[in-house]
Every structure is written in structure tokens, then in C-alpha cells.
Amino acid sequence: xxxxxxxxxxxxAGLNAVMRAIGLYAYENIKNCEIVGIPEGYxxxxxxxxxxxxRSDFEGLLNVGGTVLGTRRTPFKTMTVPEEGGATRLExxxxxxxxxxxxxxxxxxxxxxxxxAALLCAEGxxxxxxxxTIDNDIxxxxxxxxxxxxxxxxxxAIDRVRTTAASHGRTILVEVMGNKAGWLxxxxxxxxxxxxxxxxxxxxxxxxxCEAVRRNYEKGKPCNVIAVAEGAILxxxxxxxxxxxxxxxxxxxxxxxxxHLAEVIGERTGMETRHTVxxxxxxxxxxxxxxxxxxxxxxxxxxxxAAEGRFGVTVAVAGREITFNALPEIAGKYKLxxxxxxxVRSAEDIGVCLGR
Amino acid sequence: xxxxxxDISSSGxxxxxxxxxxxEINVSFRDRASLTLVHYMDxxxxxxxxxxxxxxAVRVMKEKGxxxxxxxxxxxxxxxxxxxxxxxxxxxxxxxxxxxxxxxISGETEAYCDYVANTGYSVYPNTALLDVGGASMExxxxxxGERHYFDFxxxxxxxxxxxxxxxxxxxxxxxxxxxxxxxxxxxxxxxxEVSTMITVGANANxxxxxxxxxxxxxxxxxxxxxxxxFKKLAKTLICGQERSRLILDAAPExxxxxxxxxxVTKTLAKRFGAKDIIVSDHGVKEGYLRLILSGELIGAGYRxxxxxxxxxxxxxxxxxxxxxxxxxxxxxxSEAGVPAEEAQEAAEExxxxxxxxxxxxxxxxxxxxxxxxxxxxxxxxxxxxxxxxxxxxxxxxxxxxxxxxxxxxxxxxxxxxxxxxxxxxxxxxxxxxxxxxxxxxxxxxxxxxxx
Numbered sequence: 002x003x004x005x006x007x008x009x010x011x012x013x014a015g016l017n018a019v020m021r022a023i024g025l026y027a028y029e030n031i032k033n034c035e036i037v038g039i040p041e042g043y044x045x046x047x048x049x050x051x052x053x054x055x056r057s058d059f060e061g062l063l064n065v066g067g068t069v070l071g072t073r074r075t076p077f078k079t080m081t082v083p084e085e086g087g088a089t090r091l092e093x094x095x096x097x098x099x100x101x102x103x104x105x106x107x108x109x110x111x112x113x114x115x116x117x118a119a120l121l122c123a124e125g126x127x128x129x130x131x132x133x134t135i136d137n138d139i140x141x142x143x144x145x146x147x148x149x150x151x152x153x154x155x156x157x158a159i160d161r162v163r164t165t166a167a168s169h170g171r172t173i174l175v176e177v178m179g180n181k182a183g184w185l186x187x188x189x190x191x192x193x194x195x196x197x198x199x200x201x202x203x204x205x206x207x208x209x210x211c212e213a214v215r216r217n218y219e220k221g222k223p224c225n226v227i228a229v230a231e232g233a234i235l236x237x238x239x240x241x242x243x244x245x246x247x248x249x250x251x252x253x254x255x256x257x258x259x260x261h262l263a264e265v266i267g268e269r270t271g272m273e274t275r276h277t278v279x280x281x282x283x284x285x286x287x288x289x290x291x292x293x294x295x296x297x298x299x300x301x302x303x304x305x306x307a308a309e310g311r312f313g314v315t316v317a318v319a320g321r322e323i324t325f326n327a328l329p330e331i332a333g334k335y336k337l338x339x340x341x342x343x344x345v346r347s348a349e350d351i352g353v354c355l356g357r
Numbered sequence: 358x359x360x361x362x363x364d365i366s367s368s369g370x371x372x373x374x375x376x377x378x379x380x381e382i383n384v385s386f387r388d389r390a391s392l393t394l395v396h397y398m399d400x401x402x403x404x405x406x407x408x409x410x411x412x413x414a415v416r417v418m419k420e421k422g423x424x425x426x427x428x429x430x431x432x433x434x435x436x437x438x439x440x441x442x443x444x445x446x447x448x449x450x451x452x453x454x455x456x457x458x459x460x461x462i463s464g465e466t467e468a469y470c471d472y473v474a475n476t477g478y479s480v481y482p483n484t485a486l487l488d489v490g491g492a493s494m495e496x497x498x499x500x501x502g503e504r505h506y507f508d509f510x511x512x513x514x515x516x517x518x519x520x521x522x523x524x525x526x527x528x529x530x531x532x533x534x535x536x537x538x539x540x541x542x543x544x545x546x547x548x549x550e551v552s553t554m555i556t557v558g559a560n561a562n563x564x565x566x567x568x569x570x571x572x573x574x575x576x577x578x579x580x581x582x583x584x585x586x587f588k589k590l591a592k593t594l595i596c597g598q599e600r601s602r603l604i605l606d607a608a609p610e611x612x613x614x615x616x617x618x619x620x621v622t623k624t625l626a627k628r629f630g631a632k633d634i635i636v637s638d639h640g641v642k643e644g645y646l647r648l649i650l651s652g653e654l655i656g657a658g659y660r661x662x663x664x665x666x667x668x669x670x671x672x673x674x675x676x677x678x679x680x681x682x683x684x685x686x687x688x689x690x691s692e693a694g695v696p697a698e699e700a701q702e703a704a705e706e707x708x709x710x711x712x713x714x715x716x717x718x719x720x721x722x723x724x725x726x727x728x729x730x731x732x733x734x735x736x737x738x739x740x741x742x743x744x745x746x747x748x749x750x751x752x753x754x755x756x757x758x759x760x761x762x763x764x765x766x767x768x769x770x771x772x773x774x775x776x777x778x779x780x781x782x783x784x785x786x787x788x789x790x791x792x793x794x795x796x797x798x799x800x801x802x803x804x805x806x807x808x
């Protein structure tokens with residue numbers, strides 16, 4: 002069996018660990034197995050590039066962050082647009098898939114990667130997807146690999162911010178990654194004891210946030226730490242379309258709401274307010290123990306699906322079990338935080354303000 | 358009365374909620390979710406993962422029906438589950454985990470449901486109804502004319518002619534030839550004999566979604582597809598560059614079937630010379646509900662009220678110190694002419710009976726009444742009910758959909774009189790003995806209803 006592996010979209014901790022598990026499973030259990038790595042995600046498949054990967058290439062990858070194959074973002078919308086020569090990127094990928102003689106292609110990526118994987122599957126390629134994202138927003142799986150490492154990183158960062166905030170009696174806003182889904186912000190915020198957590202799924206009222214900050218100071222709290230998702234929106238912006246919102250923010254000279262919110266809180270509460278953006282450190286570093294275990298389980302299960310000949314699916318976590326979903330069922334869908342979910346309610350019940 | 362009908366097909370699960378006011382059925386809500394069971398098959402058996410997904414989908418739809426105030430729910434499935442080797446086990450699992458029984462309906466019944474749901478279109482002249490299903494197809498004239506049933510559907514055509522997921526051009530040509538042969542053999546109407554073509558079913562709805570995605574919906578509000586544009590859509594679905602993206606955006610659950618469904622529809626529309634193809638809003642669910650309400654079909658339904666008002670009977674707690682001592686019963690004076698021993702036996706037999714082996718302490722009438730009153734589940738608050746509501750609730754119920762003939766008072770009395778087990782010979786008894794035997798008995802574990 003000839004297997005191809007590619008990693009697409011943003012990187013995260015655990016990618017190498019998953020590839021390792023796939024490779025080791027294949028070499029241990031599939032006869033006459035040959036594995037090729039496709040560099041830079043779908044870009045490599047479009048160009049028809051690949052390099053053989055022997056068993057030794059998968060050793061030593063378990064605790065290494067990032068991806069040895071490299072990754073790029075190749076937007077889904079460009080896949081069916083004809084390019085020079087008339088062929089679309091999808092057609093070129095399909096032709097290269099056949100040219101490489103692949104029996105199976107593993108695509109490690111997020112929601113966009115899964116959409117393209119579903120397209121490839123619809124065109125007759127044998128594809129198995131694996132859910133990779135720090136945002137944990139892939140539909141149909143309880144958790145994605147890379148998420149918990151990012152939560153650990155963000156939690157530690159917010160903990161560090163708290164000590165300096167407490168020393169100065171400041172309110173500090175920490176911007177956490179999460180444009181559409183607020184899982185990372187929610188988990189890191191609860192883990193780090195943030196006084197306010199603002200999510201993209203729950204448009205927040207600036208007055209309520211200021212009121213919560215003021216109340217905390219009156220109770221004697223030395224500081225306020227506010228975890229803000231990069232996709233968080235004001236309730237006054239909720240009615241705008243995405244482009245309108247981007248325009249309004251550009252007028253203010255910013256792309257997210259964090260800086261503006263810090264300014265308003267400082268003005269209204271009279272307290273020193275600062276903000277910081279965690280940025281790409283959330284993607285980097287070595288995977289946590291949890292992610293190493295999860296990645297190994299997911300990769301092993303994916304290898305098993307390939308051995309069984311079950312394609313057109315993506316591996317998923319359901320409760321304590323590793324299972325799979327059909328690609329067309331999850332392609333294009335996101336898993337967002339439910340505003341009335343138990344985790345959100347329990348955070349509010351212990352006094353965390355969610356801006357509503 | 359509000360009804361919820363859920364239909365499991367090979368590519369999705371759909372729901373309607375409809376109100377029946379005694380004469381009309383008004384559909385107030387529709388919903389659909391993708392569920393591609395084909396991905397969860399092992400050969401012709403649905404895997405445990407597939408069953409999990411199916412159960413989860415049924416639960417979601419059941420809950421939607423409950424939130425919309427449905428009183429009764431019917432779950433139906435046609436070829437999707439019927440063609441699976443383990444469909445009975447799958448049905449049992451669904452019943453066990455959701456409480457809702459699955460009604461498996463045959464291809465013919467499905468086609469009849471479609472027909473019943475769409476008789477309103479017979480106002481159009483020379484109307485033909487087409488239902489392209491997973492395992493069967495039907496073409497029938499809505500004016501009560503001929504009905505043609507084909508024992509193959511999209512699934513069989515896919516298995517026979519298509520190598521991968523979507524048909525290629527050569528495969529499409531072979532499918533077209535096959536269809537034309539079968540339609541000729543069935544002597545389907547030809548050009549000029551049909552003026553209006555109506556399509557129903559999930560595949561028809563998916564085709565309309567794709568048509569609307571490509572060309573925009575018709576401004577008249579009627580879901581009609583112009584034949585010329587439909588031809589372009591069919592061609593795109595077979596050899597267009599955008600076909601996969603189009604399907605995944607508009608109808609992802611129909612990835613395996615919509616191309617073939619388009620071929621079938623186009624072949625028939627060409628044969629009939631139809632200029633417009635109307636996609637009906639009404640399908641098997643509406644037809645099934647009509648047939649259930651009229652009594653033509655009997656289905657296993659689920660009542661939402663049964664779930665909310667479960668009764669629990671408290672176990673009787675026994676205290677050893679309260680065990681009543683068995684006292685010897687006084688001999689019963691014998692009647693004239695009846696031996697004393699026989700009289701004694703008869704008296705013993707007619708005395709109120711107790712469950713053997715477990716002694717019961719004496720209870721006052723108030724305690725007995727309190728014990729036997731209907732109980733409510735602890736922790737679940739119940740709204741106050743008036744006496745009329747309670748009486749209405751406890752009145753004997755009849756299965757809806759099954760017409761009952763009028764009965765006279767004598768027949769009712771005879772039906773409701775205490776019955777005896779056939780086959781066990783009983784000796785003649787006096788009226789006193791019968792009355793004593795029929796006096797209220799105490800049986801553990803069974804709640805007593807108000808008299």
C-alpha cells in the first residue's frame with residue numbers, strides 16, 4: 002500500500018506525533034507499505050512533490066512541535082478556480098494523486114483542510130482526515146490535537162500576566178487566539194482564573210464588563226485579568242457583517258477589539274489598564290503529555306482505517322473513544338461554544354463575567 | 358393535535374411537524390440533517406459507529422419535535438435501513454436507546470405515501486409524479502392513472518455502473534441507455550402525454566438546492582426548474598469542474614446519489630417533453646401522516662406525554678416486628694346440605710387472597726388509600742391538574758388511526774366485564790363466591806387505579 006501524508010493550514014503541537022503514529026502503525030501492520038511525505042500541504046500535492054519516508058524518519062518525532070513536512074494555507078475557495086492552462090487546483094491534485102500511485106492520502110489539518118479533503122474524496126481519491134487545530138473547532142469531534150498544548154501555553158501566560166497585574170493593581174487584557182470559536186480562550190481563562198472571559202460566540206456589552214471590573218476592585222481584588230478571544234465582538238457590532246466590522250475596526254486602526262476595550266475600561270474605571278497579545282507562542286513548543294497520547298491514538302486509529310480500506314472519513318474523539326465521521330458530514334461545519342452550555346454556565350456561576 | 362414525523366433515508370434524516378385540526382394537515386416546521394450511512398457500513402451491515410450516529414440523529418430530531426410541542430411522533434424508514442442485512446438489530450437499538458420504534462415501510466407503501474401527499478397537484482392537466490429513491494423509483498399519473506414501480510433506485514444504479522463516488526461521462530451514458538431501455542419496456546408515457554412533471558423526495562430537493570445555487574431560485578415562489586437550465590445542471594454534475602464543490606456546498610449528503618438522480622430526472626423529462634420540473638414540498642412524511650390519520654396505515658408511534666409522566670410505585674417496606682401472626686380462621690358454618698368440609702374449602706377459597714410467603718401487616722383504610730394513590734416521580738415537579746384533566750387522562754384510551762366501530766351499551770358492558778382464562782375449567786360458583794372473588798385484591802408492584 003502506498004500512503005501519502007500532508008499537513009495543511011496553521012501548525013500546532015502534535016502534528017509530528019500524529020505522523021509518527023501513522024508511520025509506525027503502517028510499518029508495523031501493513032505489508033509492503035510505502036510512505037511518502039508531501040511538503041507544504043496541498044501546495045506540494047498541487048505541484049506533485051513528494052519524498053519517501055522510511056521507518057527511521059518517524060522516530061524521535063513524538064515530543065517535537067511543529068511539522069517536519071512543512072505546511073501552508075491553501076484556501077478552499079481557490080481549489081476549483083481554473084488557473085493557467087485551464088486546469089483547477091483540484092484537478093491537478095487529483096492527477097498528481099494518481100501519478101504518485103497513492104492508495105491512500107492522510108490529510109492533517111483544520112476545518113478548511115477537511116473541506117478540501119472532502120472535495121478530493123468526491124473526486125475519487127482515498128482520503129482520511131485527522132483533526133488538527135489549536136481552536137478545537139472541528140465539528141464532530143470532542144477535542145482536536147494541539148488544543149490542550151495551546152491551553153497549557155495560554156494558561157501559563159495568563160498566570161504570568163496576573164503576577165505583574167497584581168503588583169501594579171492593573172487591569173490587563175490578554176488576547177488569545179480564536180477567531181471563530183472561543184474554546185481556547187474559555188479553557189485558558191477558566192484555568193487561569195480570569196475575572197472576565199470574552200468569546201466570539203457571545204457578543205459582549207462593554208458596560209457590563211466595566212461594571213464587573215469596578216465591582217472586583219470594590220471587593221478588594223488587587224487586579225483584573227480579562228481573557229479576550231481575537232474574534233470577540235461588541236454587542237453593538239454583532240449586527241454588522243464581517244466586512245463592515247473589519248471596516249469599523251480599520252477606522253480605529255486595529256483588527257481586534259482588545260485595544261479599544263482596554264482604552265474604554267481605563268477611561269471608565271479610572272484604573273490602569275494594559276493589553277497584550279499572546280500571538281504565535283500558542284502554536285509553538287513541544288506537545289503536552291495529553292496531546293502526545295491523543296496524537297498517538299488518533300494516528301494509530303487512522304492507520305487502522307487505512308488498513309481496513311475505510312476512506313472518505315476523518316478520525317474523531319467521542320467521549321473516551323476514538324472513532325470516525327464521514328468527511329461530507331463535517332466538511333464546512335464548525336463546532337462553536339454554546340452560550341448556554343454547562344461549562345459557560347459554571348464559569349458564570351463562580352463569578353466570571355462573560356460580558357452579558 | 359400536533360404530529361412529528363421523522364424519516365431516515367440513506368443520506369440524511371428529516372422531520373416535519375404538522376398540526377391536524379380534524380380535517381386539514383398543516384405542516385408548520387421542516388428540518389433536515391445530513392447522515393451518510395453509507396460511510397458507516399461494513400458490506401451490507403451497519404457498523405456500531407453507524408448505529409451510534411443514527412441514534413444521536415434520532416435523539417436530536419425527537420427533541421426538536423418535543424420543543425415544538427408535538428404530541429405524537431412516528432419514525433419511518435424506507436430503503437435506507439430496509440436494505441441492510443442487520444436492519445432488525447438496528448431497529449431494536451434505536452428503540453432501546455431512544456424509546457422510539459422504527460416503522461419500516463416498503464417501496465410500494467413509500468410510493469403510495471408520495472402519491473397521497475401530492476394529489477393536490479392533480480389540478481394541473483396530465484401530471485406525472487416521479488420519485489427517485491435509494492432502492493426504488495416510481496412514476497405515476499396523479500389523475501389516478503397508471504402507476505409504474507421500478508425495483509431499482511439510485512443505490513443500485515451506483516453499484517452497477519459507477520466505479521468511484523460520482524459518475525463519469527462514460528458511466529453516465531451507460532446509465533442513460535439502461536434507463537431508456539427500462540422505461541421503454543415499462544411503456545411509460547411519451548412526449549405529449551404528460552404536461553407537468555412533479556418530482557418528490559430527498560434527491561429532488563437536493564437537485565433543487567443545486568439548481569438554486571447555480572441559477573437562483575425562481576421568483577414565482579414555486580419550486581420549479583426549467584428543463585433547459587436543468588440540462589445544464591445535469592451536465593455540470595457529470596463532467597463540470599465545479600461539480601464537487603457545488604454538491605459539497607449545497608447538498609453534501611447527496612454526494613453519492615445526486616448525479617445519478619439528475620440523470621434519471623433528465624431522461625424522464627426529455628421523454629415526457631416537460632418544459633418545467635416542479636419539485637414538490639410534500640413527500641413521504643406528509644403522505645404517511647395522512648394515511649395514519651385516515652386509518653389506512655397503522656404505525657407504531659411514540660407519545661411525548663408518556664415520557665413526561667412516568668409513574669413509579671413505591672416498594673412496600675416490611676418490618677419484622679410487625680409481621681402479623683397467622684391466626685387460625687374460625688370454621689365457617691356450613692350451609693344446609695353442604696358438607697362442612699366443602700363449605701370450609703369454599704370459604705377459604707373465596708376469602709380475600711394474600712401474596713404467599715410474605716406476611717403483611719394490618720393497614721387502615723387511610724393507609725391503603727394513600728399507598729395506592731397514583732404516585733409521582735420524586736424530584737420532577739408536576740403541574741396542578743383539575744379533576745376533569747385527571748379524569749380525561751385516566752379514561753380508557755384507544756389507538757389512534759384504527760377506526761373503531763360503534764358499540765352498543767351491552768357490547769361495551771360485555772367487553773368490560775371481568776374475564777376468565779379460557780381453557781381452565783371452572784366449577785360453578787354462587788353469586789356470593791363470585792363477589793368475594795372479585796373484591797379488590799392487593800398485589801405488590803402493581804398500582805391501583807382510582808375507582
